[in-house]
Amino acid sequence: MTVPAHHPAPELLLDYAAGSLRAVQSLLVAAHLAYCPECRAQVAELEACGGVLLADLPPEPVSDSLFGTLMTRLDATVATPTPVPAPAGKSLFPGPLRRAIGAEPEALEWVRVVPGVHLSAWGVSAGTASACLLRMAPGSRVPAHRHTDSEMLLVMKGGFSDEFGAYRVGDVASYDTGTPHHAVADADGECLCLLVQDQPLVFTGPLGWLLNRGFRF
Amino acid sequence: MLPKADSNDPTMPDHEQLLLAVARNRDSTAFRALFDHFAPRIKAYMRRLGADGSAAEELVQDVMMAVWLRADRFDPTLASASTWIYTIARNRRIDRVRQERRPELQPDDLAPDGGEEPPPDHQFEAAETASRLRAVIGNLPPEQADVLRLAYYEDKVHTEISAERGIPLGTVKTRLRLALGRLRRAFGEGA
Numbered sequence: 001m002t003v004p005a006h007h008p009a010p011e012l013l014l015d016y017a018a019g020s021l022r023a024v025q026s027l028l029v030a031a032h033l034a035y036c037p038e039c040r041a042q043v044a045e046l047e048a049c050g051g052v053l054l055a056d057l058p059p060e061p062v063s064d065s066l067f068g069t070l071m072t073r074l075d076a077t078v079a080t081p082t083p084v085p086a087p088a089g090k091s092l093f094p095g096p097l098r099r100a101i102g103a104e105p106e107a108l109e110w111v112r113v114v115p116g117v118h119l120s121a122w123g124v125s126a127g128t129a130s131a132c133l134l135r136m137a138p139g140s141r142v143p144a145h146r147h148t149d150s151e152m153l154l155v156m157k158g159g160f161s162d163e164f165g166a167y168r169v170g171d172v173a174s175y176d177t178g179t180p181h182h183a184v185a186d187a188d189g190e191c192l193c194l195l196v197q198d199q200p201l202v203f204t205g206p207l208g209w210l211l212n213r214g215f216r217f
Numbered sequence: 218m219l220p221k222a223d224s225n226d227p228t229m230p231d232h233e234q235l236l237l238a239v240a241r242n243r244d245s246t247a248f249r250a251l252f253d254h255f256a257p258r259i260k261a262y263m264r265r266l267g268a269d270g271s272a273a274e275e276l277v278q279d280v281m282m283a284v285w286l287r288a289d290r291f292d293p294t295l296a297s298a299s300t301w302i303y304t305i306a307r308n309r310r311i312d313r314v315r316q317e318r319r320p321e322l323q324p325d326d327l328a329p330d331g332g333e334e335p336p337p338d339h340q341f342e343a344a345e346t347a348s349r350l351r352a353v354i355g356n357l358p359p360e361q362a363d364v365l366r367l368a369y370y371e372d373k374v375h376t377e378i379s380a381e382r383g384i385p386l387g388t389v390k391t392r393l394r395l396a397l398g399r400l401r402r403a404f405g406e407g408a
Contacts, residue, residue: 009390010394011375011390011393014393014397015374015375019308019310019369020372022317022374023317023318023319023320026320034327044295045400046397047303047304048346048347048404049350049354049369050300050303051299051300051301051302051303052351053303053365053366053369054259054262054299054306056351056354057258057262058261059261060257060261060264061257062256062260062274062277066277067256069278070282077286096320096321097320
């Protein structure tokens with residue numbers, strides 16, 4: 001497996017390590033980490049930074065009874081060894097996403113957007129952000145659309161290209177608000193991505209009103 | 218700045234050893250020592266992030282329970298005791314306060330396609346790294362230290378920091394990236 005070439009923005013890794021990143025975006029970052037030793041190392045460093053910041057906080061005294069209460073609770077808790085997770089078996093999805101979805105791609109329902117391009121019926125949303133899966137047949141094109149907010153794609157199978165670069169398994173493509181782009185799936189196989197947006201997409205072409213129905217979450 | 222040897226402070230208890238004693242022997246004296254050190258800091262962390270006194274102490278209990286129950290997962294070659302406890306505190310707060318489940322990478326998540334092993338993760342001498350990091354954080358220009366503290370202590374993503382401080386998003390990103398560059402060099406020195 002090759003190491004990813006396109007990573008989430010450094011600020012996003014910081015937000016993830018600091019715990020301020022919200023769940024939907026955290027899902028994409030955690031899934032990328034499964035592919036990327038470089039970003040795992042960076043997150044470990046940023047967590048070490050969190051450890052130093054925690055250690056250096058001016059301590060606030062806790063109630064005298066807190067330790068006793070805690071020990072009583074612990075006595076009532078049956079000490080079980082850390083459960084060893086069952087071997088996951090082969091999955092197309094990286095672990096964090098597999099746990100979030102609970103099914104493999106072939107078991108999911110898909111909604112056709114244009115020929116060759118599908119979105120999963122599975123999705124999660126929180127606040128203004130939402131995530132779902134995007135599946136592109138070999139060589140297919142996602143219609144031009146503009147963004148009312150930011151968008152990120154994590155490639156999990158195959159690859160695609162647009163005017164900004166070529167993206168392979170493990171890569172994250174990030175688009176700021178208002179950046180038009182034209183993704184084309186690689187010709188040699190299907191492309192499967194995790195799509196995270198901060199607002200619904202708005203299609204701009206003549207069939208935009210129709211396509212927007214497919215992109216409604 | 219040259220890294221200081223951690224032997225400079227012989228009175229500093231070795232929290233890593235205490236955690237290992239909890240993991241191996243369910244050592245309640247070691248656990249008490251960890252509690253005495255970390256509980257007031259975890260409480261301070263939760264209070265900064267908006268919990269009131271009693272909610273903060275609830276979270277302290279949650280975190281210290283997890284420390285006791287999961288001590289066998291602590292690996293001193295991967296993280297210092299305070300880093301490990303920080304990640305538990307961060308995750309417990311997200312679970313409890315935001316009612317969200319934090320998506321986390323688990324050890325068996327690597328190489329999801331069953332392909333060859335990725336290169337080994339960055340490993341570091343945790344205590345030495347912590348003292349270098351502390352020096353770097355202490356010497357950050359105020360505006361860089363400010364954005365870092367907002368991210369860790371105030372639950373603000375970088376776009377919110379921009380709005381709250383009334384500084385352009387590009388400036389926030391620049392400050393964060395400069396701070397991250399300095400932090401990275403603190404790790405580079407140990408490699």
